[in-house]
Amino acid sequence: DDSLLRACAYCAHETHPAKGLVIDTNAKGAPSGVAAVGLALTSYPAAVERGFISRELATTRTLATLQFFWRSKQGPEPEATGYKGFYYHFLDATTGARTWDCELSTVDSAFLIAGMLAASAYFDRADDAEREIRDLSEQLYARVDWQWALNGGSTLSHGWTPEHGFLPYRWEGYDEALLLYVLALGSDAHSIPSACYDAWVSTYEWRSLFDTSFLFAGPLFIHQLSHVWIDFRGIQDAFMRAHDCDYFENSRRATLVQQQYAMRN
DSSP, X not given: OHHHHHHHHHHHHSBOTTXXXXXXXXXXXXXXXXXXXXXXXXHHHHHHHTTSSOHHHHHHHHHHHHHHHXXXXXXXXXXXXXXXXXXXXXXXXXXXXXXXXXXXXXXXXXXXXXXXXXXXXXXXXXXXXHHHHHHHHHHHHHHOOTTGGGTTSSSOBSEEETTTEEOSOBOOSSSTTHHHHHHHHHOSSSOOOHHHHHHHHTTOOEEEETTEEEEOOSSHHHHHGGGGTOOOTTOOOHHHHHTTOOHHHHHHHHHHHHHHHHHHO
C-alpha cells in the first residue's frame, strides 16, 4: 500500500490537470510518456479501493485523459499526437504534441490502451461520466490499427516515424510485448492473425540459469509489466504447455534467477 500511495502521489503531482498527461520523470522539462499515462489510469481504481482518492476525483482524472486522447490530432504530420490509433512514445506534457522526434510506439501505446481498458472495467456505474469512460475506452481501443503495425510481416513492428516510416526492429523474442500481442489478437476492429502470435513465440528461448529453467528474458521488468493488467496464472499457450509452465510461474522463476544473480554480484 505504501508503494501504491507513493505512485498515486506522483500521478497527482506530475499530471496535467486538463489533459491527464503524466510526465515520464520529474526532471525539469520532461515530456509525458504514454506508458506512464496507462499506468496512471490503472492506478486510479486501486487508489479508490484503498481510500487514497475519491471515486469522483478518479472519474474526473480518467475522463479528462480519455477525452484528450480521443480529441487529439491523429495523422501522419510530425506534430500530431498519434497515428492509426497509436501514440508517440513521448508527448509534450502541456500541448500533447509529439516531442524529441520520437517514434510512434506500438508497445507504449499498448500500455496506454490497457490502462484505458482497466478504467473501462472498473468504472461500471450508470452515471454519464462513467458511461463515457467506458464508451471512449472501447472507441480508442477499436481505433488502433494493429494490422497496419505488422508492416507486411508476421510480427509486430516496434514503431514508426513520419520522417522514415517503420523502424527496422520487430517484437521478437520473449519481451514486454506479451500484452501487445494479446491486445492485437483480441481487437474486434483490426485484429492480427493467430499465426502472428505463433511467429512471435517461435523466437522464444528456454534457458537454465542457477539451476532454474525458464523462458528467458534478461531485464526483470519484462517478466512483470504485462502482469499489471492480466492474471496469467493457469493460462498456457502451446509453448508453456510443452514446458509444464505458465507465464505467472515463469515470472516467479525469473525473479529467483535475478535474486541469485544479485547475490553472486
